[in-house]
Amino acid sequence: MTPVQERPASRLLLIGPPGAGKGTQAARLAEYYGIPAISTGDIFRSNVKNETELGLKAKAYMDAGDNVPDSLTNDLVRDRLSEVDAAGGFLLDGYPRTADQVRELDAILLSHGHSLDAVVEIVADPEVVIERLRLRGQEQGRSDDSDSVVRHRLEVYREQTEPIIDIYGARGLLVEVNGIGEIDEVTERITSALSERGFPQPMSA
Numbered sequence: 001m002t003p004v005q006e007r008p009a010s011r012l013l014l015i016g017p018p019g020a021g022k023g024t025q026a027a028r029l030a031e032y033y034g035i036p037a038i039s040t041g042d043i044f045r046s047n048v049k050n051e052t053e054l055g056l057k058a059k060a061y062m063d064a065g066d067n068v069p070d071s072l073t074n075d076l077v078r079d080r081l082s083e084v085d086a087a088g089g090f091l092l093d094g095y096p097r098t099a100d101q102v103r104e105l106d107a108i109l110l111s112h113g114h115s116l117d118a119v120v121e122i123v124a125d126p127e128v129v130i131e132r133l134r135l136r137g138q139e140q141g142r143s144d145d146s147d148s149v150v151r152h153r154l155e156v157y158r159e160q161t162e163p164i165i166d167i168y169g170a171r172g173l174l175v176e177v178n179g180i181g182e183i184d185e186v187t188e189r190i191t192s193a194l195s196e197r198g199f200p201q202p203m204s205a
């Protein structure tokens with residue numbers, strides 16, 4: 001039997017305001033590092049679409065631009081991170097976004113004997129993200145991309161999510177990347193910043 005090539009695990013978080021391009025970058029980074037991208041927003045949206053029990057509970061919060069309660073979110077992430085494809089690393093997009101979720105993620109990782117390798121903050125000016133989300137709302141019709149809901153999501157981000165960036169900063173895990181520019185350019189900024197921290201090169205390299 002051919003031995004499976006050993007590869008260091010990468011456990012990454014992507015944090016940034018709504019509209020910073022997290023989803024786009026998450027998909028690219030997941031491919032680059034050969035790890036699954038796990039987006040709590042995508043998981044919630046697919047539950048809403050399929051009208052599951054979780055989706056029915058989450059929908060009103062999402063439509064209002066509020067965080068879904070931690071009691072619903074934490075279990076979902078705990079289950080997802082226990083799946084076999086996440087054992088060798090993962091990229092979490094949109095979680096944690098509250099201090100409680102930070103504690104929960106620490107506990108989940110500890111129970112697997114793991115810890116985070118880096119937290120990438122995609123930095124983007126609020127006026128730029130509002131404009132991007134306005135366009136996305138017109139193109140894709142996402143129910144939480146209307147002007148007033150976008151402004152509320154930014155407030156929720158400032159109040160509940162921005163403070164957790166300092167927690168990761170204090171742990172020496174934070175990598176700040178400018179999110180304004182071409183998609184390729186931003187990906188390149190992230191992968192070079194991570195390679196400076198000793199992150200693996202792509203599996204195909």
Ligand code: ADP
Pocket residue numbers: 017018019022040041042044061062063065066067068069070073093094095096097101144153
């Ligand atoms: P964005 O970052 O643009 O707000 P997401 O797809 O990450 O988009 O999230 C969309 C919505 O899904 C959020 O406004 C929130 O209602 C819900 N959501 C996603 N992740 C979480 C989370 N970790 N905790 C609570 N609610 C969440």
